[in-house]
Amino acid sequence: MSQKGRPNTLALGYGRGKLEIRQFVRQRESVVFTLLFPLMLMAIFGSVFKDTIAPGVTFSQYFVAGMIASGMVNSGFQQLAIVIPMERDFGSLKRLRGTPMPVASYFIGKSILVLVSMIFQVALLLLGGVLFFGLHMPSDPQKWFTFAWLVLLGTASSTALGIAFSVVPKSGRGASAVVSPVVIILQFFSGVFFIFTQLPSWMQQVAAIFPLKWLCQGMRSVFLPEGFASHEVAHSWENGKTFLILTAWLVAGLIISIRTFKWSRE
Amino acid sequence: MPSSCSSIASPDVPISRSSCLGFRPLGWFLRGLISLFFPILRAQWQDWPMSIIEVRDLRKSYGTNFAVDGVDLTIEAGEIFALLGPNGAGKTTTVEILEGFRNRDSGDVSVLGIDPQVRGDSARDFRDRIGIVLQATSDAGDLKVSETVGYFSHYYAGAKDPDEVIEAVGLGEKKNELIRSLSGGQRRRLDVALGIIGNPELLFLDEPTTGFDPEARRAFWGLIRSLRDAGTTILLTTHYLDEAEALADRVAVINKGRIIEVSTPTALGGRATSQARVIWEFDGVMHEELTNEPTSVVSRLAREFDGEIPKLLVSRPTLEDIYLEMVGLTNGAES
Numbered sequence: 001m002s003q004k005g006r007p008n009t010l011a012l013g014y015g016r017g018k019l020e021i022r023q024f025v026r027q028r029e030s031v032v033f034t035l036l037f038p039l040m041l042m043a044i045f046g047s048v049f050k051d052t053i054a055p056g057v058t059f060s061q062y063f064v065a066g067m068i069a070s071g072m073v074n075s076g077f078q079q080l081a082i083v084i085p086m087e088r089d090f091g092s093l094k095r096l097r098g099t100p101m102p103v104a105s106y107f108i109g110k111s112i113l114v115l116v117s118m119i120f121q122v123a124l125l126l127l128g129g130v131l132f133f134g135l136h137m138p139s140d141p142q143k144w145f146t147f148a149w150l151v152l153l154g155t156a157s158s159t160a161l162g163i164a165f166s167v168v169p170k171s172g173r174g175a176s177a178v179v180s181p182v183v184i185i186l187q188f189f190s191g192v193f194f195i196f197t198q199l200p201s202w203m204q205q206v207a208a209i210f211p212l213k214w215l216c217q218g219m220r221s222v223f224l225p226e227g228f229a230s231h232e233v234a235h236s237w238e239n240g241k242t243f244l245i246l247t248a249w250l251v252a253g254l255i256i257s258i259r260t261f262k263w264s265r266e
Numbered sequence: 267m268p269s270s271c272s273s274i275a276s277p278d279v280p281i282s283r284s285s286c287l288g289f290r291p292l293g294w295f296l297r298g299l300i301s302l303f304f305p306i307l308r309a310q311w312q313d314w315p316m317s318i319i320e321v322r323d324l325r326k327s328y329g330t331n332f333a334v335d336g337v338d339l340t341i342e343a344g345e346i347f348a349l350l351g352p353n354g355a356g357k358t359t360t361v362e363i364l365e366g367f368r369n370r371d372s373g374d375v376s377v378l379g380i381d382p383q384v385r386g387d388s389a390r391d392f393r394d395r396i397g398i399v400l401q402a403t404s405d406a407g408d409l410k411v412s413e414t415v416g417y418f419s420h421y422y423a424g425a426k427d428p429d430e431v432i433e434a435v436g437l438g439e440k441k442n443e444l445i446r447s448l449s450g451g452q453r454r455r456l457d458v459a460l461g462i463i464g465n466p467e468l469l470f471l472d473e474p475t476t477g478f479d480p481e482a483r484r485a486f487w488g489l490i491r492s493l494r495d496a497g498t499t500i501l502l503t504t505h506y507l508d509e510a511e512a513l514a515d516r517v518a519v520i521n522k523g524r525i526i527e528v529s530t531p532t533a534l535g536g537r538a539t540s541q542a543r544v545i546w547e548f549d550g551v552m553h554e555e556l557t558n559e560p561t562s563v564v565s566r567l568a569r570e571f572d573g574e575i576p577k578l579l580v581s582r583p584t585l586e587d588i589y590l591e592m593v594g595l596t597n598g599a600e601s
Contacts, residue, residue, distance in 0.1 A: 006390065007420055019409065019417055026408040091403035095460065098365060098398035100390040101421040264367070
């Protein structure tokens with residue numbers, strides 16, 4: 001047999017990413033839902049809470065930060081922790097395991113899917129926010145830089161944690177029942193739907209362990225005026241701390257994924 | 267009855283590893299000699315007979331349950347080898363150890379000269395040379411046939427042409443359809459396409475025709491035979507005895523974690539030499555006779571009836587009869 005040399009891990013991962021996106025796009029309902037859901041939520045919350053939180057800060061402005069942050073949790077953590085157990089049940093993971101495809105290519109493919117759907121989701125949310133809800137976009141390039149690393153790091157750790165968590169649901173069918181409550185509770189605790197400083201302090205402390213709270217806070221540093229930092233719990237945006245905590249979660253997620261990933265049910 | 271393809275099977279002579287080691291230095295010398303010249307010999311004769319799979323005293327237990335309890339197996343290049351056995355007999359565990367999905371407790375296993383338990387780059391090399399068709403999968407419904415097969419071809423260093431493979435499994439017309447729209451049999455053909463896209467030297471086929479209608483099964487068997495004829499060695503596990511009979515060059519019956527017998531489908535359990543059953547009708551009543559000489563019984567009857575024998579039937583035990591008897595005996599012996 002002619003050895004053409006071993007196919008490249010990155011190239012295979014890129015190819016898998018394209019395949020994953022193609023599969024995702026063909027499920028129209030879920031595409032529409034994933035992309036429009038954050039906008040719908042913003043419309044609902046925006047019409048319920050009309051007050052301004054601080055001078056020049058509308059609830060929509062506050063809320064968009066939380067929506068972008070939880071978008072990362074939804075398209076990474078939630079989606080993967082539900083889809084991977086289903087793929088495991090279908091036997092597709094075991095089939096991949098029986099091929100020479102490197103494990104890393106599978107993970108790279110999933111990451112590409114999450115990142116691409118995240119980018120579309122954020123773009124649509126910002127566009128809708130500006131058009132319908134009077135959202136102010138930051139003009140400072142520094143803020144856009146923060147925004148970029150937050151999206152990348154947040155998506156990466158959310159992806160890694162989703163893959164890590166995929167061993168928890170026993171079956172694909174039960175996966176969403178296990179995963180969704182985790183996400184929803186985390187969203188309430190982390191100040192996605194409410195103003196974080198108005199939550200009871202024990203809730204704030206629980207939330208501070210998990211990445212979502214830090215993602216929300218980081219996104220607020222992008223979308224809210226500089227002066228609003230004094231309204232935060234620590235009276236500061238704490239972006240350095242956010243960076244460290246997200247990185248720690250990313251590393252933990254990667255280690256757990258590599259150690260515990262299951263290719264078949266048993 | 268399907269035409270039993272009893273091509274002359276490779277003789278079931280286990281290659282004994284210890285036989286030449288009575289005198290150790292001589293054994294080492296011979297081994298050295300063989301390993302020196304073996305590559306040259308192989309290059310000289312491409313079809314140098316070598317075992318594709320060799321298993322010696324394989325054991326695997328889950329807690330106190332000995333799923334595989336000392337299995338020996340030799341599978342030769344170019345044969346279709348069927349592994350038969352009831353559920354829980356150790357079939358799946360054995361095959362999954364050979365595929366590299368499971369680690370063994372003890373024993374020697376060599377698949378294509380490689381220990382399937384290897385990890386890392388060697389595991390990739392191993393999987394590059396085998397193909398696995400698992401029990402029915404139901405994934406990737408939103409991809410087209412051509413997309414899936416095409417993408418799987420990238421995984422392998424020496425993959426076949428995806429279009430040719432799709433054509434070979436009879437899905438040419440379904441190429442641009444979504445997998446979701448395929449029937450059960452067509453999906454199974456796709457599974458085979460994905461199993462053979464890497465041009466494997468060894469193909470594992472697990473319950474390939476479960477849920478097929480009879481016509482689709484026949485067509486599928488043709489596909490499997492053509493793979494064998496093209497040089498692929500095939501390890502088949504199946505519940506269907508007629509399938510084993512139609513396809514396999516050799517069969518092994520496994521029960522309680524042990525191989526009971528390895529033989530050709532026609533000779534398993536002394537089938538070829540077992541008594542024949544002659545059945546006929548006389549005075550509206552069915553008669554039957556068990557005999558070692560069915561021909562003479564029939565000619566006697568022909569004389570008695572002076573011509574056509576009413577409702578004559580001569581049969582030997584089917585593979586299923588033999589198999590059920592073998593499995594029943596081993597079960598009885600232990601309970």
